Amino acid sequence: MTVEVGQKAPGFTLKNQDGAEVSLSDFAGKQAVLLVFYPFAFSGICTGELCSARDDLSAFQNDDVQILGISVDTTWSLKAWANQEGYTFPLLSDFWPHGATAASYGVFSSDLGFAFRGTFLVDKDGVVRFAEHNGPGDARNQQGWRDAIEELKASA
Known part of the structure; x- marks a missing residue:
C-alpha cells in the first residue's frame, strides 16, 4: 500500500553515493524532503528526470527543501552515475535489505x-x-513537485 498524503512518512537510514548515512530524521524540524524513488541509475527515463532536477536544482534543494534520490542500486553505481551526470544532491542506496525503504513507501515491486x-514531499x-x-x-x-513545494511554503 502506497503511503498517502497526511500520513506519517516511514523513517529510514540509507547510505548515499559517498557511503555516508542519511536519515529522514536528519531533516526533521529543519527542511522538508522531496523523496524521489526511481528504478535504476543509468536508465533513460531516470537519467532524464534527475538531470531535469539537476538543471533546476534550486527549485528542489534550498533552505526549505532537500531532494533525495532513492533506488536499489549499490552506492558504487550511484557514485559513478552522480559523477557522470554531475548530480550534487544525495542519491541513496536501498540495496540491502533490497528495496526495504521503497517497500515501506509502497513503491517497491518484489516481482x-x-x-x-x-515521489513524496515530507x-x-x-x-x-x-x-x-x-x-x-x-x-x-516535475511541475507537480514544484507546485507541491510552493504550496507547502505558502502554508508555513
Missing part, C-alpha cells in the same frame, strides 16, 4: 526487484504532503 517512480514534521506513484516506463511531470 521486478526495483522501485517504481514514487514536511518538517515528517508528514507526507504530496505523493505520486508512476509505473517504471511512466515519466513524471
